[in-house]
Amino acid sequence: MNHDLAAYNCFRRVRVESEARSADTEASAVAAQLLEKPVTLHRDIRSVLELQKSVVSVDAAVSLAEKALQKFPDSRYLKSCLSMSLKWQVEQLGETASQELIERTAHLLSEVISLYPDSCFKTEIDRANVLGKSNHSLSQADRIYQDCSDESWGLCPNSSSTTATPTS
Numbered sequence: 001m002n003h004d005l006a007a008y009n010c011f012r013r014v015r016v017e018s019e020a021r022s023a024d025t026e027a028s029a030v031a032a033q034l035l036e037k038p039v040t041l042h043r044d045i046r047s048v049l050e051l052q053k054s055v056v057s058v059d060a061a062v063s064l065a066e067k068a069l070q071k072f073p074d075s076r077y078l079k080s081c082l083s084m085s086l087k088w089q090v091e092q093l094g095e096t097a098s099q100e101l102i103e104r105t106a107h108l109l110s111e112v113i114s115l116y117p118d119s120c121f122k123t124e125i126d127r128a129n130v131l132g133k134s135n136h137s138l139s140q141a142d143r144i145y146q147d148c149s150d151e152s153w154g155l156c157p158n159s160s161s162t163t164a165t166p167t168s
Contacts, residue, residue, distance in 0.1 A: 027055040031064045041068055045081055053085070058092050061085045076115040083108040083123075090130050102134045124148055 027048075034041055034048050045068055052061035065082040072078055086105040090097045109127040113120040128144035 023055050027051050028060070031060070035064070035067055035071065038071070041072070042075070042077055045078070046084075049081060049085055053088055058085070058088045062089055076112070079108065079115065080112045083112045083126075087126055087130060090133055095133065097133050099134055099136060102130055105130045121148070 031048055031052055034044055045065070049061045049065060052064055062082070062085045065078065065085040069075065069078045069082050083105065086101070086108060090101060090105050093101070106127055109123055109130065113123050113127070116123070124144055125148060128141045128148070131141035131144070
């Protein structure tokens with residue numbers, strides 16, 4: 001089964017209000033099938049996470065990403081997918097996001113930065129945005145934003161306020 005195509009078709013049907021309930025069920029089925037097929041998991045998970053977020057809930061997307069990462073704990077791509085899903089959750093909750101969720105998301109984003117050092121600018125900004133949701137982390141978020149504006153961003157910032165390690 002092409003999970004990417006199934007996700008697209010489900011998105012399309014959600015636009016028709018009468019089919020929204022069946023789309024919710026179908027989205028859950030696509031997610032369950034995806035977890036059973038490791039070959040297509042890495043190829044299709046991002047589309048299915050977007051589907052889960054739009055049709056079911058952000059919590060469902062986080063749950064799917066967590067289950068996928070449990071199956072393949074060394075997958076840097078799945079860590080990136082989980083960090084994206086957690087970021088959605090923090091954004092959805094806004095100021096009511098728990099400190100624990102903010103810290104977990106920021107930590108995972110830091111890990112993703114170290115796993116993808118050549119493409120960390122957007123992830124650094126995401127990390128600063130997440131940290132900015134907490135009064136406890138505002139100064140850290142400000143430092144990251146400052147580092148981002150100070151650097152020429154051909155590389156990640158070489159700063160003690162981030163956990164990314166710049167490449168040579």
